[in-house]
Amino acid sequence: MKVACIGSGLIGSGWATYFALKGLETTLFDIDDEKLDQAVERIKSNLKFLYEENVIDEREFNFCIERITTTTDIEKAVKGAVLIQENGPENYEVKRKIVADIEAYCDDKSIIASSTSGLLITEIAKEAKVPERIVGAHPYNPVQLIPLVEITKGEQTSDEFVAKAVDLYKAIDKEPVVLRKEALGFISNRLAMALYREAVEIVERGICTIEEIDKACCYGPGLRYALMGPNLIYQLGGGNYGIRGALTHMGPSVEHWWADMADWKTWPEGYADKVQKGVDEEMANRSKSHGNTNEEIAMFRDKGLIMLLKYHGKM
Numbered sequence: 001m002k003v004a005c006i007g008s009g010l011i012g013s014g015w016a017t018y019f020a021l022k023g024l025e026t027t028l029f030d031i032d033d034e035k036l037d038q039a040v041e042r043i044k045s046n047l048k049f050l051y052e053e054n055v056i057d058e059r060e061f062n063f064c065i066e067r068i069t070t071t072t073d074i075e076k077a078v079k080g081a082v083l084i085q086e087n088g089p090e091n092y093e094v095k096r097k098i099v100a101d102i103e104a105y106c107d108d109k110s111i112i113a114s115s116t117s118g119l120l121i122t123e124i125a126k127e128a129k130v131p132e133r134i135v136g137a138h139p140y141n142p143v144q145l146i147p148l149v150e151i152t153k154g155e156q157t158s159d160e161f162v163a164k165a166v167d168l169y170k171a172i173d174k175e176p177v178v179l180r181k182e183a184l185g186f187i188s189n190r191l192a193m194a195l196y197r198e199a200v201e202i203v204e205r206g207i208c209t210i211e212e213i214d215k216a217c218c219y220g221p222g223l224r225y226a227l228m229g230p231n232l233i234y235q236l237g238g239g240n241y242g243i244r245g246a247l248t249h250m251g252p253s254v255e256h257w258w259a260d261m262a263d264w265k266t267w268p269e270g271y272a273d274k275v276q277k278g279v280d281e282e283m284a285n286r287s288k289s290h291g292n293t294n295e296e297i298a299m300f301r302d303k304g305l306i307m308l309l310k311y312h313g314k315m
């Protein structure tokens with residue numbers, strides 16, 4: 001089965017790595033050869049890591065490389081592809097243009113799935129010839145390791161194409177979750193940004209430092225979130241009384257907390273500079289084994305993800 005990745009940046013090369021790992025013939029398109037060369041290096045590095053972690057052997061490494069064809073010819077990329085995963089820049093105009101380029105050559109039955117992090121599929125599909133086949137399929141970085149794909153529909157997306165997309169992602173061991181309605185930020189980023197707004201708020205109020213926020217998440221709730229969602233966490237927190245008991249018990253206090261928590265809609269001025277300084281200090285303070293540079297910390301993350309995926313039976 002052939003699939004295509006349009007746009008070969010961080011996410012496009014992550015998808016290509018994953019599709020190839022799952023045995024799919026994958027074409028990877030970008031606007032110039034330089035981008036494609038960078039993508040091939042990224043894919044090789046993704047695969048090398050999996051090889052070094054004993055997830056794949058040398059034979060599989062080589063098969064994966066062979067399964068990926070790079071091209072700057074959109075017709076070659078999409079012709080005959082069952083799924084076309086769009087990973088271009090996060091911008092309506094560019095994404096509409098990419099959809100038009102794809103539709104000029106793809107098969108009638110192809111699914112066009114956008115990796116958009118939060119744009120509306122209705123808008124992306126506005127000028128499409130066949131808007132019924134355009135779905136959102138939002139992955140999480142690193143795509144080759146994180147199972148979640150949030151599937152979103154636009155006003156004209158058909159249930160038939162949503163079902164086809166869900167079946168396909170399931171068949172390659174992804175964990176698709178379908179949104180029943182369009183929503184900016186989908187499920188996961190809405191949750192992530194609700195948490196992050198409060199993280200910003202308590203730093204701004206001087207309650208704790210940037211490093212302490214990360215420690216409090218990582219060594220506390222974050223460990224549980226890697227294993228189950230908030231509803232199951234409160235179910236267990238309620239003991240024999242379950243989540244109903246937990247909410248009945250904690251509910252009145254929590255309403256006081258909510259009344260005191262952030263509800264602003266624009267970022268505090270200068271926060272990006274402030275947080276960068278705090279994160280630079282935090283990175284310098286980490287032990288060597290946990291990593292001090294972006295690359296070392298990403299490696300630390302990915303090794304941990306492999307252990308968790310094995311525990312979840314996903315690897």
Ligand SMILES: NC(=O)c1ccc[n+]([C@@H]2O[C@H](COP(=O)([O-])OP(=O)(O)OC[C@H]3O[C@@H](n4cnc5c(N)ncnc54)[C@H](O)[C@@H]3O)[C@@H](O)[C@H]2O)c1
Pocket residue numbers: 006007008009010011012029030031035086087088089090091094097098115116117118138139140141
């Ligand atoms: N970075 C993340 O963590 C993340 C996570 C989930 C989803 N996404 C989404 O995935 C998409 C890609 O993000 P990214 O981080 O890989 O960006 P990126 O900048 O790394 O890659 C974008 C790629 O698109 C290519 N491109 C530009 N114009 C194009 C065109 N007309 N046709 C085809 N390709 C074109 C660029 O050359 C580049 O290689 C975005 O929609 C983004 O919101 C990103």
